[in-house]
Amino acid sequence: MAGRWKLLILALYLCLIMGQSDLSKSDCPIGYNDGEKPCIDIDECEVDVDYPDEVGPCGEDTTCHNTIGSYYCRCADGYSSSTGAGTSATCTDINECLKDKDICGLNAKCFNTIPHYSCICDNGFISTTGVESFLHGDNVTCRDIDECQEGDACGQNAACVNTPGSFHCFCNAGFGLQSGRSNFSGSQERCEDICMIDRTICGNGTCHRGASGHSCACHAGFTNYGNKRSRCTAxxxxxxxxxxxxxxxxxxxxxxxxxxxxxxxxxxxxxxxxxxxxxxxxxxxxxxxxxxxxxxxxxxxxxxxxxxxxxxxxxxxxxxxxxxxxxxxxxxxxxxxxxxxxxxxxxxxxxxxxxxxxxxxxxxxxxxxxxxxxxxxxxxxxxxxxxxxxxxxxxxxxxxxxxxxxxxxxxxxxxxxxxxxxxxxxxxxxxxxxxxxxxxxxxxxxxxxxxxxxxxxxxxxxxxxxxxxxxxxxxxxxxxxxxxxxxxxxDMEDTFELQLITWVGLSLSLICLFVCILTFSLIRSIKSPRTTIHLHLCICLFIATVIFLAGISRTESRVGCAVVAGLLHFFYLAAFCWMCLEGIQLFRMVVLVFNTNFKTLYMMAGGYGVPAVIVGVSALANAEGYGTKKHCWLNLEFIWGFFGPACVIIVVNIFFFLITVWKLAQKFSSLNPDFDNLQKIKAFTITAVAQLTLLGTMWIFGCFQFEEGTIVMSYLFTIFGSFQGVMIFVMHCLFSKQVREEYGHILSRCCAPWKKSYSNLSYSHTSKAHASKSSQDTGESRI
Structure with a gap:
């Protein structure tokens, strides 16, 4: 059995070899059939009628083109190939919408399809020919659709406004939208009575809808300032x-x-x-x-x-x-x-x-x-x-x-x-x-x-x-x-030097003023109306200096600081008033030639009453003007409550002194036989002018403290103000011959009691008193 199979397989093999030998011996080239002569071209692109859906030799999305003895392939319309024409090709679709973005024109969108594309009008637009889609070469465009002409697009209580590709609806006056928007489109919203939509539109008022819109009637206690459509506010x-x-x-x-x-x-x-x-x-x-x-x-x-x-x-x-x-x-x-x-x-x-x-x-x-x-x-x-x-x-x-x-x-x-x-x-x-x-x-x-x-x-x-x-x-x-x-x-960096000058000068002034007060109050031989004026001038300056040293910087208490400022205001004004009385006394002596003197009551009223009235009125008018953040003195806004009266007194004294000097010059020129009295009046005038110059100059420098760059003025003001007690002692005591003699007697009594007996001292004192009697009206000797 096995032998038979082997013989059969061998026979088949021999047949195949013999068949191939016959084919190789065909005389028709490739692409032609092997039938009878002559050779006939084979149509490779021909589709078998029994299999119409069968893909040809070129594949999908292609077209086959037959040639003599062969064929070639091309991509179908709407496709492209990276390999070009040939016996086979790989074709892909062409996206015309990307290739040409404006291919469809205005108000239209391009949609790619296989193998072509289509153009469709945007929402709110329609083609001029009524077709739904079209191509670039169809001579078709898109036009706007007027929605406001097509039925009741907005409903009642609204107005329609057409826009390219769409439309908007605006509510009529007195109506609004639940959403609070100003307009709408389509049927998603409808206009309603604005008074019902927003019950707070009038605030604290009642809303009423009218032909021109809503209006608000405000409740009691509220208003919309006459703007009827505005909210009522308190x-x-x-x-x-x-x-x-x-x-x-x-x-x-x-x-x-x-x-x-x-x-x-x-x-x-x-x-x-x-x-x-x-x-x-x-x-x-x-x-x-x-x-x-x-x-x-x-x-x-x-x-x-x-x-x-x-x-x-x-x-x-x-x-x-x-x-x-x-x-x-x-x-x-x-x-x-x-x-x-x-x-x-x-x-x-x-x-x-x-x-x-x-x-x-x-x-x-x-x-x-x-x-x-x-x-x-x-x-x-x-x-x-x-x-x-x-x-x-x-x-x-x-x-x-x-x-x-x-x-x-x-x-x-x-x-x-x-x-x-x-x-x-x-x-x-x-x-x-x-x-x-x-x-x-x-x-x-x-x-x-x-x-x-x-x-x-x-x-x-x-x-x-x-x-x-x-x-x-x-x-x-x-x-x-x-x-x-x-x-x-x-502030200035030189405050230490100014403080040192102030404290040294005021301390010396206190000593000198105290000596002046003892001199004018205890030495009977020099007592006169003028020395009385000097006495009270020194008292005022002495008290003002003590208060200044003790309380000028005590700003801890508002009330206490105001009291200090008020006292300084009073005593400095009193000093100026006593200066004014001295000028008036000099004027009476020289010009009016009155032998009578001021009554003590009148002098007290002028020296202390006038400044008391000024300070009282000032305190009532502006109590806050007394005391500052740093010093117990007058505020800058109120400083003329002091400088005003002081300047008036200075002007009045200058007027009196000018007339006095003029009359005094006339008396000297007439060779008045009462030469001693004239000399005394002359000395009186010189010391009075010197005193006015001293105090007046000091406060003139004080006025310049309110300007910029006043370092020089600050030093001058500090020096003149601090040493005014010393200068008054020099003018009224050391420059007075009579006072100097009295000082000599007092020193001689204290230092050499064994050289003179008590009776001699009494006799000398009595003689000197009689010798100086002629000068008691003025209390001043020649300088």
Missing amino acids: LNCDVFKVMNNLQEFPVAHDLMMQLEKSCLNLTESENPTELDGEDTLKRLLSAIDKLLSGGAFNHNRKVSTFLYVVENTLRFISAFIKPPGTTKSSTHTELELLVEKGEDLPKGAVTLSSKQARLDIRLETAAGDPSYYPGFTTVSLLSYANLEDSADGFFGGMKAQANQSFELNSKVVTVSVSNRNTSRLKEPVTLTFYHLKQTDTNNHTCVFWDASEEGGSWSPRGCTVVESKPEYTVCSCNHLSSFAVLMVLY
Whole structure:
């Protein structure tokens, strides 16, 4: 059996070898059939009708092209091949939408398909031929569909506005959307009565819908300032009642009464009368001019009240100014006022400026909380021409370092906005101040007026310096009020030398004044009306010096410091009054030739009564003027309460002395036989003039202490003031021959009692008293 299989396999193998030998002997080339002659080309691309879905020799997405003896392949339309034409190819689809982005034209989108693409119009557009899709070469474009013409697109209570590819619906007046949006499209929302949608649209008022929109009828105690479509907000008229009763500013009484009446009309009347904002604003600026033209307020509480009145009144009046606002200026003010009105909260940055300052603020900050938006926004910048004279010196809110002081170096400005909650702003405001004095130093501080600080004071809280140049300073503040720029000053470095001179000079003056008091009160031989004047002059200066040394720097107690300042004020003025009496006494002796002297009561009334009246009136008028932060003396704003009377006394004495010297010269020229009396009057005049020159010169140097660069004047003032007791002792005692002789007798009694008996001393004393009797009227010998 096995042998048979082997024979069969061998026979088959021989047959195969013989068949191959026959094929190799075919005469037709490749690509032709092996039938009868001639050879016929084989169509490789021909599809078998029995298998129509069979993939040809080129594969998918291709076309087969037969050639004589062969064939080649190409990618079908819409496909591409990286290998090119050939017997086989790998074809991929062409994305025409990426290849040519503008293939579909405007308002249409391209969608790639296999093997081609299609163009479809955007939403809101339709093809010009009505077909849904098209190709680039079909000459088809997309046009807008006007939805507003196709039925009721927006529904009732709304207006339709067509837009390219879409449309918008806007609610009619008095209607709105639940979402709060301003417009809508489609059918997702519908316009409804705005009074029903937002029941808080009128705030504290009743909403009514009309043909022109909604209107708000405010409840009692609330107002919308005559803007019927605005929210009703609370209006506190009590502020005007308080301002109406201000005794400090009677000039603003009528204006405050009008504002109170207008405020009550807005809150109580169903049909309020609108306030004339322009006219009321003019009246406000006129009242400010009258207040500022009256001079400095001299009290921080008055400054606080003034700024409070202006800020609240300006906020109230601004609501009645028509947009876009106004700009006004007067003698003492400069105002720029911006007004924005409308239902929508305003946005954006604005700038207000004057000659002395500039304000940069955002309208959102000025408007405040949107939920309480009253339908208007106001911003005002008010600059004062001379308020710095009243507000300078109140620096209790400043944390001064050693030897440091402050001075206003800009105009004071008030910033007022419609937003009532300005104590803490979300976004700070920027203020630019132009300096009153240009300086190369950057020692400037941005401050605001804090009425809660000891009745009113400048404070840097919430304000920072952004930039400081010699000409200006830029400030950033997170609250609103009245603002200014302070210049930081530093005290002189020579204070030790000045203090040393003061203490040494005043100590010597006390000793000399004490000797003068003993001399004029105990030595009977020289007693006269003139020595009485000298005695009280020395007493006043002695007491003033003791008080100065003991209490000039005791500022711990406000009341105690004020008492010290008042006593110094009294005794220094009394010294000047006794000087004036001396000039009048000299005038009576030389010009009027009266032998009678002043009565003691009259001299006391003139020497102590007049200064007592001046100090009493000054204390009643401005008790706060006594005592400063560093010294128990008069405030700079009140210093003329002393310098004024002192200057008057000096002028009066100079007048009397000039007439006296002129009359005295006439008497000398006539060779009056009473030569001794003339000589005494001459000595009297010389010492009186010298005394006036001494005290007057000292206080003249004191006046220059209020200017800049006064180091020389400070030394002169300190020297003359400290040693005035020594100079009075030299003039009235050492330069007097009679006093010197009395000093000699006293010394001889004390130092050499054994050389003279008691009787001789008494005799000598009596003789000397008779010898000097002719000079008792003047109490002065020749110098």
